[in-house]
Amino acid sequence: MSVAIRASGISKRYRLGRRERYGSLRESLTRILSNPFARSKASQGEELWALKDVTFDIAEKQAVGLIGRNGAGKSTLLKVLSRITEPSAGEVTIHGRVGSLLEVGTGFHPELSGRDNIFLNGALLGMKREEIRRKFDEIVAFAEIEKFLDTAVKFYSSGMYMRLAFAVAAHLEPEILLVDEVLAVGDAAFQRKCLGKMEDVAHSGRTVVFVSHNMGAVNSLCTRAIWVDKGQIREEGPAQQIVQHYLESVREGFEIGNAKPDDKLIFERVVLKNRAGEVTTTFRGDEEIFVEIHYTARQKIPHPHFIIGVSGPFGELFTAAMTFDGITPDAIEGEGVIGCRFKPFLLLPATYTIVIAARGADGVSQLTASRYDAAFFSIVGLMREYGFDAPGADAVVSHVNAIVVPYEWQMPDGSVRAPRLRSS
Amino acid sequence: MGNIDDATLSDAQIIEQLPSRPPVSVTVIRPSRGWVPINFHELWHYRELLYFLTWRDLKVRYKQTVLGALWAIIQPVFTMAVFSLFFGRLAKVPSDGIPYPLFALSGLIPWQLFAYALTQSSNSVVANKNLVSKVYFPRLIVPLAAVLSGLVDFGIAFGVLLVMFVFYGFVPSPALAMIPLAIILTIFSALAVGLWLSALNVRYRDVQYTIPFLTQLWMFATPIAYPSSLIPPQFRAVYGLNPMAGVVECFRWGLFGQTGGSFALIGLSSFVVLLAFLGGLAYFRRVEKTFADLA
Numbered sequence: 001m002s003v004a005i006r007a008s009g010i011s012k013r014y015r016l017g018r019r020e021r022y023g024s025l026r027e028s029l030t031r032i033l034s035n036p037f038a039r040s041k042a043s044q045g046e047e048l049w050a051l052k053d054v055t056f057d058i059a060e061k062q063a064v065g066l067i068g069r070n071g072a073g074k075s076t077l078l079k080v081l082s083r084i085t086e087p088s089a090g091e092v093t094i095h096g097r098v099g100s101l102l103e104v105g106t107g108f109h110p111e112l113s114g115r116d117n118i119f120l121n122g123a124l125l126g127m128k129r130e131e132i133r134r135k136f137d138e139i140v141a142f143a144e145i146e147k148f149l150d151t152a153v154k155f156y157s158s159g160m161y162m163r164l165a166f167a168v169a170a171h172l173e174p175e176i177l178l179v180d181e182v183l184a185v186g187d188a189a190f191q192r193k194c195l196g197k198m199e200d201v202a203h204s205g206r207t208v209v210f211v212s213h214n215m216g217a218v219n220s221l222c223t224r225a226i227w228v229d230k231g232q233i234r235e236e237g238p239a240q241q242i243v244q245h246y247l248e249s250v251r252e253g254f255e256i257g258n259a260k261p262d263d264k265l266i267f268e269r270v271v272l273k274n275r276a277g278e279v280t281t282t283f284r285g286d287e288e289i290f291v292e293i294h295y296t297a298r299q300k301i302p303h304p305h306f307i308i309g310v311s312g313p314f315g316e317l318f319t320a321a322m323t324f325d326g327i328t329p330d331a332i333e334g335e336g337v338i339g340c341r342f343k344p345f346l347l348l349p350a351t352y353t354i355v356i357a358a359r360g361a362d363g364v365s366q367l368t369a370s371r372y373d374a375a376f377f378s379i380v381g382l383m384r385e386y387g388f389d390a391p392g393a394d395a396v397v398s399h400v401n402a403i404v405v406p407y408e409w410q411m412p413d414g415s416v417r418a419p420r421l422r423s424s
Numbered sequence: 425m426g427n428i429d430d431a432t433l434s435d436a437q438i439i440e441q442l443p444s445r446p447p448v449s450v451t452v453i454r455p456s457r458g459w460v461p462i463n464f465h466e467l468w469h470y471r472e473l474l475y476f477l478t479w480r481d482l483k484v485r486y487k488q489t490v491l492g493a494l495w496a497i498i499q500p501v502f503t504m505a506v507f508s509l510f511f512g513r514l515a516k517v518p519s520d521g522i523p524y525p526l527f528a529l530s531g532l533i534p535w536q537l538f539a540y541a542l543t544q545s546s547n548s549v550v551a552n553k554n555l556v557s558k559v560y561f562p563r564l565i566v567p568l569a570a571v572l573s574g575l576v577d578f579g580i581a582f583g584v585l586l587v588m589f590v591f592y593g594f595v596p597s598p599a600l601a602m603i604p605l606a607i608i609l610t611i612f613s614a615l616a617v618g619l620w621l622s623a624l625n626v627r628y629r630d631v632q633y634t635i636p637f638l639t640q641l642w643m644f645a646t647p648i649a650y651p652s653s654l655i656p657p658q659f660r661a662v663y664g665l666n667p668m669a670g671v672v673e674c675f676r677w678g679l680f681g682q683t684g685g686s687f688a689l690i691g692l693s694s695f696v697v698l699l700a701f702l703g704g705l706a707y708f709r710r711v712e713k714t715f716a717d718l719a
Contacts, residue, residue: 014717079716081453082559082560083451083453083560084556084557084559084560084716085713085716085717086453086455086456086713087453087454087455088455089455090454090455091452091453091454092451092452092453092454093450093451093452093453094451094452094453095449095450096449097449098451098560100559100560102558102559103558106554106555106558106559107554107555107558107559109484111483111487112480112483112484112487116480116483120476120477123472123473123475123476124473124476124555124559124561125559126561128472129472
């Protein structure tokens, strides 16, 4: 097996002038570094190692997931691999043509038509004009925007925009594909479509490096995973195992915290608990799941609508939405917790993602951006423990969205047979 | 995978048609130190991106403005009218024997190419920060595309100049070859300044506020409203340090034959342009690695 990417001892250092009590790292970086006076102080100021002595090999035709918390250095690593930013030390050798997709729709211009943007975005991603022309119809069909090809993309719905942007990128055919968190955006249908395409790519014998918070996707797309923590590799190995270890480490809940300055609400943290009230990220398939959203309301918000959903590897499965049931708190202000208990039902072994959203009293206006990757949990156990006895059941389960409703088969001879499922 | 769908079938066919795949390219990424040479091979490889970015700038500009390409005519023509009235008619500024409006326009047209290209390229890296921080491509493409998009306006304005020529019954001089030279010099002058400023602008956003001010002062230091023959001979050498002085005289030379310009002036200006351009190129290459982190 030959090596596609060999990274040895890569480090990336950022210089910080002073510690910022608020704001994102990027904001403080730009603020400090764009101000010449602060910069002169910054050189003797604090250093931040986004990556420190990272060494790994990625074999040709392997699909590798990069996982870890926000700010662990995954995206920086991907930026170094895609040559957007230079490492401060170390060396990377890459064998093959690299295509990177750090954002869907890079370079899309709102004033230009869908057609123009396909060419522009394609060229940016490194496609030749001839190549774009050849794949043009395919891209348009994939994006389902035939009728709006000559409309400026500023008039597109966000769904159309995303589909088009992903369609161009999906038709990129590099030998090595680097993908960052593109699946964290868009609606469930879009995510499913992207995942399907990503799966094609991963299984088509190309080398894929995939950064994601969607553990289900990492599990189903990648054979290997690298867990990055505080700028270093914490563990690497088979995807299933690494994802499991990572999830076990996120005991105290999933920090979210970043909101836009004008958001009325901040999602601080999501905590998952089992029936006994213990914080956990692993559940049995027939166990109840209690989801807690810790929030801070920056002002008094009357009748906020919370939505908590659960997505499987292939899209959204079920939700509890105040926008449907109309059960809302009278008003919230300051810090608080809202919880939702999903009563026991049968969910098959896989990794699932929690989706959260908050709307105003009208049920429409967003209080803050929806989070499609707020938290993760995995359902553990073997299929036969849940009553599925077929010999291949454990191999098949990772390829389906596995929420099970009681059912029975009607056989050709008219007899009715039902599996003895262990659902409550 | 169970069944073969259309996509995999066509992939298989493509592979069949290309039995010998090109050798695998090897990229080595390591921290750069000091001066970085220009990778011409890579720039050539990305030539289509240069085309698309130039095309985008043009298309967006013409789409967003009601008058579109008319602006390319309105700006020089109105400025010419104002100059002709105040400098030509009232202040009686000499114009080397050429009708003053024609004289002013022949200075304004290369100047506006320069000013536009300089402004656009100086802002280019910051304006395209979403690209720079998300995709890899040779960063030089960004200011280059910004400069090239100015050529279309120049072409339109040049057409106006030709109409004026006919109107005044002028015949272009035999020194016509000086015109392309002047255009090349303009592009390089703008790029020379643009490379410096676009790179500095990433670090110090103050730069973008100095650009309008800079171009305004620079215009008065350039023989647009007045001929360079007005400058006392002993100061001509210093005057030639302004590359646009040489460019404008070179352009007029191509149109009207030799009037105020001299080979010495144009030579000095070209030399200054070359130095500034090479310096800008070196500086840009040296700091471009920080663009993604700072922009």
